[in-house]
Amino acid sequence: MSRSDGMHVIVTLVEDRPGVLFRVTSLIRRRNFNIATITVGSTEYEGISRMTFTIYGEERELSQVVYQLDKLVEVVSIVVFKPEDMIVRELALIKVSMPNNGLQSEVIEKVNRYRGHIVDMTPRTVTVELVDTPDRINKFIEEVGKINIVEIARTGITAVVRGAEPTVKGVGING
Amino acid sequence: MRMSGAEALIEALKREKVNLIFGIPGGAILPVYDALYDNGEIRHVLARHEQGAAHMADAYARVSGRVGVCMVTSGPGATNTVTGITVAYMDSSPMVTITGQVPTSMIGSDAFQEADIVGIVTPITKETFQPRRAREIPGVVKAAFHIASTGRPGPVLIDLPKDVQTGEDDIEFPEKVKLLGYRVRAEPDPLQVKRAVEALLNAERPIIMAGGGVIIANASHELRMLAETFMIPVVTTLMGKGAMPENHPLCLGMIGMHGRYEANLAVGEADLILAVGTRFSDRSTGRFDEFAQDAKVIHVDIDPAEISKNIPAHIPVVCDAKRGLASIFEEAKRRARKRAKTLWAKRVEELKEEAKSVYDLKGDLKPGVLMRMLRKAVPEDTIVTTGVGQNQMWAALFFDVYRPRTFITSGGLGAMGFGFPAAVGAKAAAPGRLVVDVDGDGSFMMTSQELVTSMAEDLPVMAVILNNGWLGMVRQWQTLFYGKRYMATDLSGNPDLAKFAEIHGAQGFTVQSYGDFEEAVKAGVKSEVTTIIDVRISPDEKVFPFVPPGRSLREVITHE
Numbered sequence: 001m002s003r004s005d006g007m008h009v010i011v012t013l014v015e016d017r018p019g020v021l022f023r024v025t026s027l028i029r030r031r032n033f034n035i036a037t038i039t040v041g042s043t044e045y046e047g048i049s050r051m052t053f054t055i056y057g058e059e060r061e062l063s064q065v066v067y068q069l070d071k072l073v074e075v076v077s078i079v080v081f082k083p084e085d086m087i088v089r090e091l092a093l094i095k096v097s098m099p100n101n102g103l104q105s106e107v108i109e110k111v112n113r114y115r116g117h118i119v120d121m122t123p124r125t126v127t128v129e130l131v132d133t134p135d136r137i138n139k140f141i142e143e144v145g146k147i148n149i150v151e152i153a154r155t156g157i158t159a160v161v162r163g164a165e166p167t168v169k170g171v172g173i174n175g
Numbered sequence: 176m177r178m179s180g181a182e183a184l185i186e187a188l189k190r191e192k193v194n195l196i197f198g199i200p201g202g203a204i205l206p207v208y209d210a211l212y213d214n215g216e217i218r219h220v221l222a223r224h225e226q227g228a229a230h231m232a233d234a235y236a237r238v239s240g241r242v243g244v245c246m247v248t249s250g251p252g253a254t255n256t257v258t259g260i261t262v263a264y265m266d267s268s269p270m271v272t273i274t275g276q277v278p279t280s281m282i283g284s285d286a287f288q289e290a291d292i293v294g295i296v297t298p299i300t301k302e303t304f305q306p307r308r309a310r311e312i313p314g315v316v317k318a319a320f321h322i323a324s325t326g327r328p329g330p331v332l333i334d335l336p337k338d339v340q341t342g343e344d345d346i347e348f349p350e351k352v353k354l355l356g357y358r359v360r361a362e363p364d365p366l367q368v369k370r371a372v373e374a375l376l377n378a379e380r381p382i383i384m385a386g387g388g389v390i391i392a393n394a395s396h397e398l399r400m401l402a403e404t405f406m407i408p409v410v411t412t413l414m415g416k417g418a419m420p421e422n423h424p425l426c427l428g429m430i431g432m433h434g435r436y437e438a439n440l441a442v443g444e445a446d447l448i449l450a451v452g453t454r455f456s457d458r459s460t461g462r463f464d465e466f467a468q469d470a471k472v473i474h475v476d477i478d479p480a481e482i483s484k485n486i487p488a489h490i491p492v493v494c495d496a497k498r499g500l501a502s503i504f505e506e507a508k509r510r511a512r513k514r515a516k517t518l519w520a521k522r523v524e525e526l527k528e529e530a531k532s533v534y535d536l537k538g539d540l541k542p543g544v545l546m547r548m549l550r551k552a553v554p555e556d557t558i559v560t561t562g563v564g565q566n567q568m569w570a571a572l573f574f575d576v577y578r579p580r581t582f583i584t585s586g587g588l589g590a591m592g593f594g595f596p597a598a599v600g601a602k603a604a605a606p607g608r609l610v611v612d613v614d615g616d617g618s619f620m621m622t623s624q625e626l627v628t629s630m631a632e633d634l635p636v637m638a639v640i641l642n643n644g645w646l647g648m649v650r651q652w653q654t655l656f657y658g659k660r661y662m663a664t665d666l667s668g669n670p671d672l673a674k675f676a677e678i679h680g681a682q683g684f685t686v687q688s689y690g691d692f693e694e695a696v697k698a699g700v701k702s703e704v705t706t707i708i709d710v711r712i713s714p715d716e717k718v719f720p721f722v723p724p725g726r727s728l729r730e731v732i733t734h735e
Binding site for chain 1: 298305354355
């Protein structure tokens, strides 16, 4: 069973006003919603940010999350997808310790196999950058082995829907 | 136009047709109060505690249907409004709270009387604003009033840093503001209306459950048309009390934990529930999974987040209650004729008859009898506010309400202390009508300082205090569920309430018999000053019927 079972991705466009992230997280806490990740970034529209959430849960909780988020005045539009209908990516920076030289070539081999990059190196560590699905990043971490890992920094996912259409339409933003 | 932020605020409020503000000034809101000084159009009612000001603004809104405005200073002034804002939020009341704030340069420094009120009230408001320049104020006020009063109404807070109030700016007053993410679905989906009507007309035992949304949307007429034409009985929630005249043959009164016996039983027997403008609160439904198990549920509500939140809806209709009821009525009339009395309507009459023996109305100073006497003694358009607890439930059970917007109570939050300030706010909204606060001694004492406001601002009301010397509802639970171990519920240290009234310049009566009560009420109705009627009821009086928490509405207890 992969980690993405029962996972949904919620993509919202929100007005970039002070306090909007607070309003969203306050709502999630208050309503007891089970949100796994949130990412925030800028968009093609001025003054509009994009928030991407991943949530594991039943349909009923999912629709509550969507309806309650949609009620927030700052939330301009909101859509939900299953991850398989999207290009889903996460960035991870993983610092790996290497007590001996044998391990070094093994790690480099794995980095290449996972199409990662080594972005920093010291006599005792390498720092690996991976851009991939959360599942693949998990697998990489598993393969390297927890014992060798000094630090993991992950961004949480961002995603776009497959195909030619935009994931979420900015209704009325430019009009 | 060149003006200060404070002047811009007052001008913007005037443009929203505000003529009344409930509040208390303080350092961080002084520029606005100074701008009010020269103004002849807006009346300011000086409350004695900010919580009182907030309840007044809330009740003003519920009675008038307009936005209630409450204004306070930063820090403690702002935090004191929190209970009032939460009441308004839970009961979907349109209120705008304006708070002073320390200057922008000081925000975050833990300055004197600084409180992060925007952070504090975010979970209990529909929206908050903190303009950073005077020129933003008119747009913010426009947006705040629009958001508070449309869709599912609710409280909005505007936090005004002091330098934004004093700052001179070029001010323009927009006619409209653009709110990209704010949409109100007023009109129902015609397909869902058709499905709803089909189910409704095919049902053998349909019932309408009317919530506060029917009152907020001014949809009482539409409700009555639908009920009368198709012989559909009506039950209400606590918030829906008054949506249908309670002396109407098709009205069964309130359902819920302390709902009327006949209403709870009828809901249990129904095969279809048309729920309008209600969020299916646990206090209305009892156990969710046993609520009207065999009934099909049509849920009409303007807030899509309420659909299937507590009770799964078979047919959701997302729209304003007035438009929803009107559309269902029009569609039903196209398909069917007016109905004569049905078997189900007869069954409802039977239930009403059966219920008569259930209520405890024999003996001295019975709360139920007192409420019925009060009903007979006051005009039809009298506005009743309540405290919270036994007094509230006795009023809900036994004081029949004939008109919408005349029964004002803290339903969702259940905030003791609401009743008296709410009565003062209601009087300000309807100066020509009688306002009666039905209260308990515990509730009344929580905000009794507003008696001063009532006297000083010439907003006379009548308070009927069902005084049992205890925190009555808590005591009732201690009696029934905690082996009569009365921990911390004895209020025998309270003052004599008639004397308490007199030292405020109000009229006070102590009532120990039905005869006393009749006379005191008669004097209160005629009085031009506030009247406090202290009714010494027995501490053993309990609210029945009672559906214990976590039980189904069928498991109703009718006596001890």
